[in-house]
Amino acid sequence: MxxxxxxxQLDALRRFDTCTVANAIxxxxxRLRDVGFADSSVRSIFPKQPPLVGYAATVRIRYSGPPVEGRVAVExxxxxxxLLAVPAPRVVVIQDVSERPGFGSFIGxxxxxxxxxxxxVGVVTNGSVHDLPGIEAAGFQLFAGSLAVSHAYVHIVDYGKPVEVGxxxxxxxxxxxxxxxxVLSVPPQIAAEIPAAAERLLERERKVIELCRSGETSVEKLRDAVKGIFHEP
Structure with a gap:
């Protein structure tokens, strides 16, 4: 690719939290500011882990079944x-297309x-996950819609195609x-430039925070300080 x-460059991106990367983008x-990220239906299962950065390998699953009538399930x-055709580090993005996403878990x-x-390095899914202690101990990251105790009839529908999660x-x-x-997608055409942009934004934010803590705050000083933060030129 x-x-x-x-x-x-990937390590440089990992130095920043996802909110800072979103602001830098x-x-x-x-792109529009209301696209490019998953909604709150997909959450971090291990929120104390460091930022995840990687390339998406996509899968669609369904828990109900047995698998689709008239065909053999994809093993x-x-x-x-x-999966291995995607550059490392890889993030498996799983769309559960079941009527009740997450009823059966694909990842344990x-x-x-x-x-x-x-x-x-991790999984992102609108579905469910299970076996949390062992996965956390392995340092593998999970972003999911829910937790489950069973895999039910979960099976792969297809893979290597566009998906939608949250x-x-x-x-x-x-x-x-x-x-x-x-979870945030990073536009490839600017990915290498994001760390420098993030540093500039953080420096501006630091100045605002320092002003707020200084005891010498005024509306005029605040207006000047927040330029380039609330409204990028």
Missing amino acids: SNTLSPA ESFNV RTDWWNK EVHAQVLKALGC GLKVSPGDLLHADQHG
């Missing part, structure tokens, strides 16, 4: 080659360990940034 970042005016191993400890061995549309290879606040 021509827009794949170097390990150093806004400063480039490359969980069938899509691994497709064993599956998470398999995915980690295949170069994945209102966020994700295509294979999309760069994602996620932390305790939520």
Whole structure:
């Protein structure tokens, strides 16, 4: 992929929380401010873990069944080659297309360990997850809509196609940034420039915070200080 970042560039993105990355993206005016992130129906299961950064490998699942009539279910191993075609680090993005997303869980400890061995750093899903202690101990990250105790009849419907999770549309290879606040897609054309933009924004914010703490605050000083923060030029 021509827009794949170097390990150093990916590390630079990990230094910032997802809110800061979102603010930095806004400063480039490359997309509307109300798109590019998942809503609060998808939340971090391990909010104390550091930011997740990686490229999306997409899967659609369904828990009800047995699997779709007239066809054999896609085996969980069938899509691994497709998964490995996505650059590392990989984030598996799973859309549960069931009538009740999350009733059956696709990701537990064993599956998470398999995915980690295949170069994945986490999972993002509108569905459910289970076996939390073992997954957390492995340092594997989870962003999910719910928790579940059973996998029910969960099976893969297809993979390697666009999906939608929490209102966020994700295509294979999309760069994602996620932390305790939520999940964000990163426009590839500006990804390498985001750390520098984030540093500039944080410096402006620091000046506002210092002013607020100084005891010498006035409306005029505040108006001047927040320029470039609340409304990017």
